[in-house]
Amino acid sequence: MASSLNTLLHKIIRNGTLIVRGPGGDRQFGSGGDRRVVIRFADEAAERELYADPQLKLGELYMDGRLTVEEGDIYEFLALVKDNTLSEGLTFGMIWRGILRMLASQFRNRVPINHNRRNVAHHYDLDERLFSLFLDEDWQYSCAYFNPPGISLDEAQLTKKRHIAAKLLAEEGQRVLEIGSGWGGMAMYLAEASGVDVTGITLSTEQLKISRERATKRGLNKSVRFELQDYYYLQPHTKYDRVVSVGMFEHVGRLNYRRFFNKVNDVLADDGVMVLHSIGQPYPALYNAPWIEKYIFPGGYIPAISEVMPAVEKAGLLVSDIEILPMHYAHTLRHWRQRFMDNREKAAAVYDERFVRMWEFYLAASEMAFTHENFFIFQMQIVKKRTAVPDNRDYILLREAELKALEESRIRPDRIAV
Template sequence: MERLLSQVLGRLVRHGSLTVIFASGARAVFGDGTGEPLVVRFTSEAWQRQIVLDPELKFGEAYMEGGLVIEEGDMAGVLALLMAHVGLGTVPSTSAKLLMKLRFAFRRLAQFNHRARAQKNVAHHYDLDGRLYSLFLDADRQYSCAYFEHPGQSLDDAQLAKKRHIAAKLKFDKPDLTALDIGCGWGGMGLYLAGNAGAKVTGVTLSQEQHGVARCRAEERGLADRADFRLQDYRDVPGPFDRIVSVGMFEHVGIGHYDEYFGKVAQLLKDDGVALIHSIGRSEGPGITNPWIAKYIFPGGYIPALSEVLPAIERAGLFVTDIEILRLHYAETLKAWRERFLAHREEVERLYDQRFVRMFEFYLASSEMAFRHQGMMIFQVQLAKREGVVPLTRSYIAEGEAALKRMEKESRPGLRLAGE
């Protein structure tokens, strides 16, 4: 199996500098010697065999369990090297190709997210110790792609820009418009709309941890009368609403539930309403959820291609009034999260253990490299129930952002001395 793994890596890695120390002690060097030198070591022949047979699942597991050790460089560098080559004429092993076909055939079953299962899937990831997320997210706990307006923008400013960009697209041109936030997280988007866009917000989540934090934040900011956060499935929400927003939740719906999802959006949206769906998407057509991500990070999740989403929107009777693709914004967001996470790895280890640290590092690094090298992107789809609801040109978005930026400055609390 060592020989087979060496052959696979020899065909795969054409550029860069990767040294592999096999469990037998033998060393092999792959690539053309350019770039950062990377050295990895296998601790057993069993892990070598498993990676050859099922690389998508077992590579991450090997790193989690200590079967693959990074001797020089880091996991982000190793994944960047490998994922930049995957798909460039490479051919996976016969067993890996068979597993991919089987996973595609059964993907609807894996994503059958009825209410009880959806709640369990959400709890798996979002009901982790709240201190974990405070270590690597921005101050507002935005756990979705930021919007970098210019190179070098801080994560906090880019996340604020994301909320502003979405709010401008939703066009809050009247006071007290009602808004539904599907998958409201820790409440950041809803509180922004309530505090800066004058909206009356209903936010729903299936995470008990997020629900509790969101309600507390609304109370602390004096917005509890304008931002109502509920522990509720979006399928059970009564309407209608003037505006509907969903940021980073659609990835958890599952491909078999797209008609149900957009049917509910259509039911809840007023005739002159506007909706905005912000989701991760894949550029290369329908696929499968990475099995490691499905097992350890987001069970029941799936990143869709637009070709899978748009037909469901059409069947729901909704108009697509705008689509924007954000390409490397999430790669930069994930890089910032990964760097912050690793800067606090000792604190994370105290919350959990070394295995969890390696698991989460692998999740952040592999996700970042998927956006850099494997066609992942963000799409923002604006929806309406009739023509003429939004202006003919997109200039209103920039105008709306400018107005919201002025509102942010006016609503920002002034500095006070201690004790005042």
């Protein structure tokens, strides 16, 4: 085993047991106990690469099969390391790479090039069969709402849609804009449950195709439409009574927050309501996680609420409610990862084994962000006038009850066929 990595692991792993196997034999790290993970390196070069740049190389080595987990799984390995990580475990190489990434991030943030379409295609225009392997029946690719705890993923995603619809205070006949419409499930729920007219915009050609097919299948062509459009080019003369955005804000980029909320201000009616559902992190990041940036979400950025609020205020908008959902995405990602791994052979048939390991690492690392790094979901309700929403939160539960009663008779579910 490379002596540098050996020294680093002795510093980091103090609680639990990590067994490392490789060309140099087996080594044990930690104080023992019930937590035990066993990993194997295929070659000594892999050990040196991991020591030099763990933020990038851990995921790459796992993708390439040069690092495997023989006892436990990749999430348990990541959790064991995270539970033990101390600042003294940082090496000079990690520090200077971090500085370079911070500088590169600052440079990219200041170059006014719009790569939104390309970045969206990188992830959301993947083969649709992939998403069928782990998402719920409605293909909700955002955090579910496990209330009450222990409900199924399908139930939790329906509960999420109901919760957001209740906060929107949508009324029959209103016009609704959805920014980032995914595969159409939220828009169709609003149209059927609340009787509103919905326009959904997306930058994914694959999602657009499926959304339009679903709307036609459910007979919603007159009340739901989907367009391939960037929010920035929405026309200010077209006003919407309600605006909703679920799981899209993470792709806006922190230097574009003012632009985003200015556009919301342009298109939202004076007595309108917006609900923004987004991942949040506890403090602003100096740079994105390099592996996620390179392989999963190029150009994405998870905001801190402290970065969002000034942009809302400067756009002349008011925040009428914020709800923090700290662990619901951890539960969602656990469901997704378990479903995906149950279908790993099908995923490998669509792509290959390297892709399967990449996707498993992505889901496991994302879950760990919520279980170990204080990431959360925030739902922010935004208005132009305080009188647009009630002065208490009782209406949310009342609306949810009304919507739940309507769902059985109004919602025409369709499982997305692939």
